[in-house]
Amino acid sequence: MRIAYFDCFSGASGDMFIGSLLDAGLSLDRLEQELRKLKVSGVELSAVKGMKGALSGTKFRVDAGEEHVHRHLGDILKIIDQSELSDAVKAKSKAVFEQVAKVEGGIHQKDAETIHFHEVGALDSIVDIIGSIAALELLGIERAYCSRVHVGTGFVKCQHGEIPVPAPATLALLKGLPVYSRGIEAELVTPTGAALLRNLCVAFGAMPPMKVNAIGYGLGTRDLEIPNMLRVVIGDTDSGEYDHDQVVLLETNIDDMSAELLSAACEALFGEGALDVFVTPTVMKKGRAGFILSVLTSHEKLDDCLRAVFVHTSTLGVRVGEVNRRKLFRESTLVDTEYGQVTVKIGRTSDEIMNVAPDYKSCRDAALRAHVSLKEVYDAATLAARESLGSAKEPGQRELMNGGISSRCE
Numbered sequence: 001m002r003i004a005y006f007d008c009f010s011g012a013s014g015d016m017f018i019g020s021l022l023d024a025g026l027s028l029d030r031l032e033q034e035l036r037k038l039k040v041s042g043v044e045l046s047a048v049k050g051m052k053g054a055l056s057g058t059k060f061r062v063d064a065g066e067e068h069v070h071r072h073l074g075d076i077l078k079i080i081d082q083s084e085l086s087d088a089v090k091a092k093s094k095a096v097f098e099q100v101a102k103v104e105g106g107i108h109q110k111d112a113e114t115i116h117f118h119e120v121g122a123l124d125s126i127v128d129i130i131g132s133i134a135a136l137e138l139l140g141i142e143r144a145y146c147s148r149v150h151v152g153t154g155f156v157k158c159q160h161g162e163i164p165v166p167a168p169a170t171l172a173l174l175k176g177l178p179v180y181s182r183g184i185e186a187e188l189v190t191p192t193g194a195a196l197l198r199n200l201c202v203a204f205g206a207m208p209p210m211k212v213n214a215i216g217y218g219l220g221t222r223d224l225e226i227p228n229m230l231r232v233v234i235g236d237t238d239s240g241e242y243d244h245d246q247v248v249l250l251e252t253n254i255d256d257m258s259a260e261l262l263s264a265a266c267e268a269l270f271g272e273g274a275l276d277v278f279v280t281p282t283v284m285k286k287g288r289a290g291f292i293l294s295v296l297t298s299h300e301k302l303d304d305c306l307r308a309v310f311v312h313t314s315t316l317g318v319r320v321g322e323v324n325r326r327k328l329f330r331e332s333t334l335v336d337t338e339y340g341q342v343t344v345k346i347g348r349t350s351d352e353i354m355n356v357a358p359d360y361k362s363c364r365d366a367a368l369r370a371h372v373s374l375k376e377v378y379d380a381a382t383l384a385a386r387e388s389l390g391s392a393k394e395p396g397q398r399e400l401m402n403g404g405i406s407s408r409c410e
Contacts, residue, residue, distance in 0.1 A: 016220050096129050100169070
């Protein structure tokens, strides 16, 4: 799998995003050809090599020939819908603008559809966002990752006057993601940059394992005390056999709660979006029996889960760490059984089925409808799934990919 890792040591913006990908080998001609599908006139693209400090990179510019043009969400969605871009680029582009509209609406207490886009609604920013998404597709990048994000500090002038850095929209878009500031008084992350990182990157933190194929630096506009650039590292995952991601592990030791309250805390954490919650018996100080409460969560749900731990348990502190996971590629499908349709989860490597697991809730509902045991439905669904895969093989045996099963990725 081809992946990209964006190293935001000096923040991120739309032009820096595209500049880094051009510097890593994307042809400007190919990008121009793709963006012509937008069917907007008066847009000129340019890319020039330059320096920031001791490092060289590519500065990307969009000359849109318009000033102070404000658009609503509907105006931008219409531009995207009327384009000839791929369905994937259209969907991702619309998702970015819809999220920005939702964030702006929350800040200004207005409906997302009525928000006037200022900076993000300008044609150059529209090109930056859609061009970034198209650039990833042109480079064949299937998954993007990101470092912690350097946001800067101070104040910046905008259409609404002087506002603090990070700008309110930027900070809202980065909610739940790992950010930091070294005290550099500059707007290092723009709303456009934040929206791209939020929507296009699947995990934030350390660089994932990969075989590096290309490196690019996208230059920013300002000269700062650090190189004002965004670095991208493009490569192939070190092993295409497994999927992988990065999650947050919360842990705390508890010795003064009943099992009933601890069970309720676990349910509350799942309700807040925890990926997994588990309790391990342990012996604590002074020989007291206790429990280790462990919670796996995404960066986006970190604050919600952390609050749930403090609200629903007696702990005074939580250990927080990042964890790299290796996991099977997961799919789910509906199979027909004598008890009705049942959802089945399939875990596979790049070329082997390793696990076939009927979904508990789906099986339970089917069992209740048919007035049979859960085990009967579970066995029937497992058999139906293996037959649909064209093998009825035991997990772990090699099988032909796309073996006749209609599935969707989770």
